[in-house]
Amino acid sequence: MVGAGILVFRDSESLHVGEEIGAELLQAIENSKIYIPIFSANYASSCWCLRELAYMVKCTLKSNGHKEILPIFLDVEPADVKLKTNLYKQTLSKRQKTMCNEAKSWQKTLIVVGKIKGWNLKKDDSQVDLIQSVIEAVLVKLNVKYKNVTKHLVGVNDRVEAIIKMLDMESNDVKFLAIHGIGGVGKTTVTKVVFNRLSSRFQGCNFLSDVRESSERQGFIHLQKQLLSKFLDRRYVDQISEVDHGINMIKRVLHNKKVLIVLDDVDEIKQLKNLAEKGNWFGSSSRIIITTRYKSVLMIDGEATSEGPIKCANVLTYEVQEMEFHHALELFSRHAFGERLSTR
Structure with missing residues (x-):
């Protein structure tokens, strides 16, 4: 279990x-x-x-x-x-x-x-x-929603443990964690494993995939409806007709709920502003995880200056580094030969 x-x-x-x-x-x-x-x-x-x-x-x-x-x-x-x-x-x-x-x-x-x-x-x-x-x-x-991940993951456990430690599940504060790194480095996979490990500890949870693509193709109102669909009856979610209405509904519905929300593949500040701008939008002990390639989007609950965005102190960051050589060799062996690498 x-x-x-x-x-x-x-x-x-x-x-x-x-x-x-x-x-x-x-x-x-x-x-x-x-x-x-x-x-x-x-x-x-x-x-x-x-x-x-x-x-x-x-x-x-x-x-x-x-x-x-x-x-x-x-x-x-x-x-x-x-x-x-x-x-x-x-x-x-x-x-x-x-x-x-x-x-x-x-x-x-x-x-x-x-x-x-x-x-x-x-x-x-x-x-x-x-x-x-x-x-x-x-x-x-x-009612735990689990994300499918590749079987026999390589080099993931240490990263998952480090992220969970940063989230400090015993704290009553609302915490934002941004998981960033280059494309294809494994941000989403690691986040899915973390989501699966922690989701049962919350009153509600939602994993919004491909935020960048969804915002471009379907707009912010669609994303807001997606976010609220796990916490609110569909007939009320469908009433959202403009972005500001969606923001107010997110704050009204989630401000007293302990939630785990993942915003995957964020690439613009306005995506965060319209989905999860401030900690007081969510109930005590909530955790908001963001995956992104760009550290520049990590302005949450802060202000922009001539020198660029100021990151609020309660937004933690974790950089996913490239895979170590022995893990890369292990992964290659699994895909190329269908078996673990053996050493002699």
Whole structure:
């Protein structure tokens, strides 16, 4: 899931100090959109697991449909979880003697979750297909839009990590990052990988490709409609009839949303002015990524002087350098021979 760009909080044994659920786990459950309890044969013997599950159900019920439970039945059947067999039923009966009220609550919780359609996995079954199925389901439910990138990328990981570090995802500030470099150096590819890694952390995201070409052929109003189409019903987006109207709608719709927006292949200042001129257009913790060949367009929230544009301090820049020789040789080998370069 982490590799697919999903932000995950994993319950681990290190959190199990005593029988009560700690504040860290409670906060993680409250902040999560999807819960994946894994029911094993011994699940009902853990008070910790049962309290955790009960809190998941509580948060789901009060979320008005914004949270969801996706259970995995590991070598057990939904009937076991619904207490139609003795597997969990006997364990809970013993609990009732010492913790009557809480045990009754756990019974109701298990029955509720046992009715939810999930995944069944026997111990001898392969986990590969299950893992892929779970990841795909989670991505769909998170409404994460992923960009296709070439398989077996070469020399990208270090660049991606450096860019993510610059974006400082823990900061509440709105940050602009301009990724620049010569044509064909890999700006868009690196940005797509970053977008895929981070998009699940935002309330909404949009990747506007080929801004330069779209602005020339279809104009700024089209681009503004494209930008808002991921955040607003189409009937309202289609009401944009002039650029200023589009700017005002972008500010009105996005000023309180945590968003990730990519403006790919920008070549003029006015493109930024009409799509993402100032940080206060967007909600706290938003990230705006711009790819461009020309550093001269990076005047955002600044002023022009006789010496040229002044770049605002909150606009970060990352230059994509040409590929190092050993990476270039690796890439050549993949394309020329269909295999990795081997050294002797």
